[in-house]
Amino acid sequence: MPKRLRTPLGVTAAVLLTAVLTLTVLAPVLWGGRADAVDTANILQGPSAAHWAGTDGLGRDIFFRVLVATRLSVVLALLSTGLGVVIGLLLGAAPQLIGARLGRLVTAGVNVAVAFPGLLLALSFAVIFGVGTKGSVLAIGFAVAPAFARLTGTLVASVAERDFVAAARIAGVGRLRVLVRHVLLNIGEPLVVNATVAAGGSLLAFAGLSYLGLGVQAPSYDWGRLLGEGLNSLYVHPLAALVPGAAVVLAGLAFNLTGEAVARQIGQSTPLFAAVRRAPRQEPAAPSTVDKDGDTVLAVENLRVSFGELTPVRGLSFTIRRGEAVGVVGESGSGKSLTALAVAQLIEAPGEVRADRLEFAGEDLRHGPSRAQRRLLGTSFAMVFQDPMSSFNPTQRIGRQLAEPAVQHQGLGRREAFARAVDRLRAVRLPAPERRAHQFPHEFSGGMRQRAMIGMGLMGTPALIVADEPTTALDVTVQRQVLALLEDIRAADSVALLLISHDITVVGQVCQRVLVMYAGRVVEDVAAAALPAGARHPYTRALLAAVPHLGTDRDLPLTVIPGRPVEPGEVPTGCAFAPRCAYADEHCGREEPPLETDATGARVACWHVGEVR
Amino acid sequence: MRAMTEKLTDNAWVRFAARRSRRLLLSVWVLLTAAFGMIHLIPGDPVRAALGVAAPPELVAARREQLGLDDPLWRQYLDYLGDLSAGRFGTSTVSGLPVSQVIAERYPATLELAGYAFLVAVALSVPVGLTMAVLTRGGRRRRLELGFTSTSVFLGAVPEFLIGAGLVYLFGVQLGLVPIAGRAGPDSYVLPVLALALGPAAVLARIMRVETLAVLDADYIRTARAKRLPDRRLYLRHALPNSVTATVTIAGLLLGGLVAATVLVENVFAWPGLGSTIVQSILAKDYPVVQGIVLIYGLGVLLVNLLVDVGLALLDPRSTIRES
Numbered sequence: 001m002p003k004r005l006r007t008p009l010g011v012t013a014a015v016l017l018t019a020v021l022t023l024t025v026l027a028p029v030l031w032g033g034r035a036d037a038v039d040t041a042n043i044l045q046g047p048s049a050a051h052w053a054g055t056d057g058l059g060r061d062i063f064f065r066v067l068v069a070t071r072l073s074v075v076l077a078l079l080s081t082g083l084g085v086v087i088g089l090l091l092g093a094a095p096q097l098i099g100a101r102l103g104r105l106v107t108a109g110v111n112v113a114v115a116f117p118g119l120l121l122a123l124s125f126a127v128i129f130g131v132g133t134k135g136s137v138l139a140i141g142f143a144v145a146p147a148f149a150r151l152t153g154t155l156v157a158s159v160a161e162r163d164f165v166a167a168a169r170i171a172g173v174g175r176l177r178v179l180v181r182h183v184l185l186n187i188g189e190p191l192v193v194n195a196t197v198a199a200g201g202s203l204l205a206f207a208g209l210s211y212l213g214l215g216v217q218a219p220s221y222d223w224g225r226l227l228g229e230g231l232n233s234l235y236v237h238p239l240a241a242l243v244p245g246a247a248v249v250l251a252g253l254a255f256n257l258t259g260e261a262v263a264r265q266i267g268q269s270t271p272l273f274a275a276v277r278r279a280p281r282q283e284p285a286a287p288s289t290v291d292k293d294g295d296t297v298l299a300v301e302n303l304r305v306s307f308g309e310l311t312p313v314r315g316l317s318f319t320i321r322r323g324e325a326v327g328v329v330g331e332s333g334s335g336k337s338l339t340a341l342a343v344a345q346l347i348e349a350p351g352e353v354r355a356d357r358l359e360f361a362g363e364d365l366r367h368g369p370s371r372a373q374r375r376l377l378g379t380s381f382a383m384v385f386q387d388p389m390s391s392f393n394p395t396q397r398i399g400r401q402l403a404e405p406a407v408q409h410q411g412l413g414r415r416e417a418f419a420r421a422v423d424r425l426r427a428v429r430l431p432a433p434e435r436r437a438h439q440f441p442h443e444f445s446g447g448m449r450q451r452a453m454i455g456m457g458l459m460g461t462p463a464l465i466v467a468d469e470p471t472t473a474l475d476v477t478v479q480r481q482v483l484a485l486l487e488d489i490r491a492a493d494s495v496a497l498l499l500i501s502h503d504i505t506v507v508g509q510v511c512q513r514v515l516v517m518y519a520g521r522v523v524e525d526v527a528a529a530a531l532p533a534g535a536r537h538p539y540t541r542a543l544l545a546a547v548p549h550l551g552t553d554r555d556l557p558l559t560v561i562p563g564r565p566v567e568p569g570e571v572p573t574g575c576a577f578a579p580r581c582a583y584a585d586e587h588c589g590r591e592e593p594p595l596e597t598d599a600t601g602a603r604v605a606c607w608h609v610g611e612v613r
Numbered sequence: 614m615r616a617m618t619e620k621l622t623d624n625a626w627v628r629f630a631a632r633r634s635r636r637l638l639l640s641v642w643v644l645l646t647a648a649f650g651m652i653h654l655i656p657g658d659p660v661r662a663a664l665g666v667a668a669p670p671e672l673v674a675a676r677r678e679q680l681g682l683d684d685p686l687w688r689q690y691l692d693y694l695g696d697l698s699a700g701r702f703g704t705s706t707v708s709g710l711p712v713s714q715v716i717a718e719r720y721p722a723t724l725e726l727a728g729y730a731f732l733v734a735v736a737l738s739v740p741v742g743l744t745m746a747v748l749t750r751g752g753r754r755r756r757l758e759l760g761f762t763s764t765s766v767f768l769g770a771v772p773e774f775l776i777g778a779g780l781v782y783l784f785g786v787q788l789g790l791v792p793i794a795g796r797a798g799p800d801s802y803v804l805p806v807l808a809l810a811l812g813p814a815a816v817l818a819r820i821m822r823v824e825t826l827a828v829l830d831a832d833y834i835r836t837a838r839a840k841r842l843p844d845r846r847l848y849l850r851h852a853l854p855n856s857v858t859a860t861v862t863i864a865g866l867l868l869g870g871l872v873a874a875t876v877l878v879e880n881v882f883a884w885p886g887l888g889s890t891i892v893q894s895i896l897a898k899d900y901p902v903v904q905g906i907v908l909i910y911g912l913g914v915l916l917v918n919l920l921v922d923v924g925l926a927l928l929d930p931r932s933t934i935r936e937s
Contacts, residue, residue: 108639109643112639112640112643112644113643115640115869115914115915115918116869116873116911116914117869117870117872117873117874117914118870118873119870119873119874119876119877120873120876120907120910120911120914123873123876123891123895123907124647124651124907126895127651127655127895127900127903127907128651128654128655130655130656131895131896200770204772207772207775208772208774208877211774211877211880212876212877212880212892213892213896214892214895214896227775227778231778231881234778234781234782234786235786238782238786241778241782242778242779242782245775245778245779248772248775249767249770249771249775252770252771252772253766253767253770256766256770257766344839346835346838346839348750348751349750349751349753350751350752350753369841374841375841377841378840378841378842381839383836383839385832385835385836387832390831390832390833391832391833391835391836392833392836393833393836393837393851393854393855394833394855395854395855396851396854401836404837404840404842405840405841405842408840408841408842408843408846409841453836456836456840
């Protein structure tokens, strides 16, 4: 068994399928005689040492009859599946085989047929082909075909448009040859998976038909027939029905699980990275109106965010004062978005947030917000997310989504809350707010949604707005408007702003202070006014140098930072930036530089501060 | 006038209705033709087959005459369509009763069975799937997840008539709690409805869980979290409406299969509906009855599909279904 199939699912499937196939081959050879031995002295006996599952109406051993019936049950299921697959392939590939016009007709027929359940189709075909084994194989085969035809049609259409098929066609390769050599080979995997699952379905369907008396006829017997006979004597002898029933279920599972295991192998994913990728979503924090610590809205000391073994945010400290705008810049993966989410208490399991201090408006948030703190966060901590297209609930009207926190936290009635939502939409300069409030998110443009998102943060009395790449998903002209709006709100109401961005020039324009993050740590904390000359960390300087401006010589290639960002799992010892740094020496690779504060209050973490220019 | 027509075709609902009716008409036509063709595709002489080899030739000839089998095919086809539009489904060759009467007597039992089973399946799967998603989110409670997944895979893989047999054994034979056959009194509904509902419920619960997990990871749920809503509100108001749409879609697809599965379940529980009748009629070669019941089942499935599509179009404010 291939290594990748060694999952509990794969092992179970393989064991079951091997057992079923082995019995199919061997059971009639080994126990055919015992299964047919009539013993009229022991009719309808319960289980005993001689007959583990008892005997039937002619004194025949039920256990061995079930084992021997494996062959007929499985072979008939495989035959009808094979028939269905072949018919399905022909119908599904019809547009390629007989031309587009006739093919469309076939496809239309398949689409109608596929709407009817397989059992209904099988019953109808059973009427046409007649009661009995042969009729049932044909009936189930024809019933399987439409679903398979549709699958084939979809897959073929997806492959047929690719370049290599077009190339083969232009090269004059015949239709059938193109289909077999170039198309079918490329859609083989999903077809095999579905055929395996369909075999399980055929097995169950056959059991159903035989149980109803429409399938296998005496003296032949398959599981369905044994089951039907057993159900008649359920009161006196339940095992006669339960044993063949269990056989049907197990064999059906064997095919279904095998199909599932192979399907999972084809479309595998890595759970570790799924967890890490999910994490970098951020929400902005809202500033508090009640500030127990003088002017400080947000105080963070030694903030760490971890996902299992990985720690993408490694000890972050900063404070934001009332009305202050602080920017956080860094490449993707630097932990800036996670920082925003952590501050906003929006990191979810398996993520973990730890900090020596995490205070918003003087409230300690480290142990998860209490009820009162939830209200505080809900009214005075506003968040603006990166992608306005996906950040609104598609099933609710915009006005209702804005009104919701006011109803929940401020005790407003629905009508009042809606009126305030309209007012706030006007405050963020959305045209025709009354009409817009009644619309769904999909009726808004990206810029309008981002305004509405900011408006949602203004429903309460925000003390802090955390904006995580609020303009990245927007057009350049709209970007300026949204940034201007944030700036106006900050200036007008002394609302603090934490702006996350990968764009150091945007942050430099809007914010008073810039935190530069690299590999989960702050490497520099500098006044925006001092940029670009005041940047002292090599990474900050590299970021600034990478920004093209009007004076950039366009004949030269754009400046880039050599190397690539550090993955959270591979943070080196010493300075994390050292591998990409022109100034790095052996000391940098050994010891991580501390974040030192200078006389002006600026902070930088570099062993070579004085040398960088 | 022209402006009005343009305005009408501009409306997404009008276009949806037009497209959907076209498809329905085509499907009904295919179904009617297939039901008509079914009888004619039976190899040999259906009258001879029904009456047996020993039947006197005069009787066979008279019956063929009576059924119009000697007319040209196109004539029979038109007669068939004409009869159907007048509500005439033919006459049972076994009982001599009009097929329409047989259907009228039997269909309410099947409709009830399928309807209740559908409601039970949805009522079980939506809360179970939602709860499991919330509990097992982010790789928590691995054992619970494994237990849930294996149980639901197993239940979904066991055919309805076997679940029925198991239920009969457990509740009827062992515990003797409820009746195991026939349709008399509310408690006789318990086992047949459960037998039909458990499989679809298991499949739906699994889909509901996966859908809810995906929705809980969506940006707008993060927005809702940022509003610091109580968990209940978060899950019921923000997650549920978004995850239930996909589940209802699948439920609708399963509903067609559920209607068909009544055939097997009715036979397990001796339920006096269309399903047990069609099997008896196939075995008795009573083709007019078979033809009539196949038609009714098929129309039922088409109706269900139509209702599901309309329901989804109503549920979906982005009108993707109407537009697609």
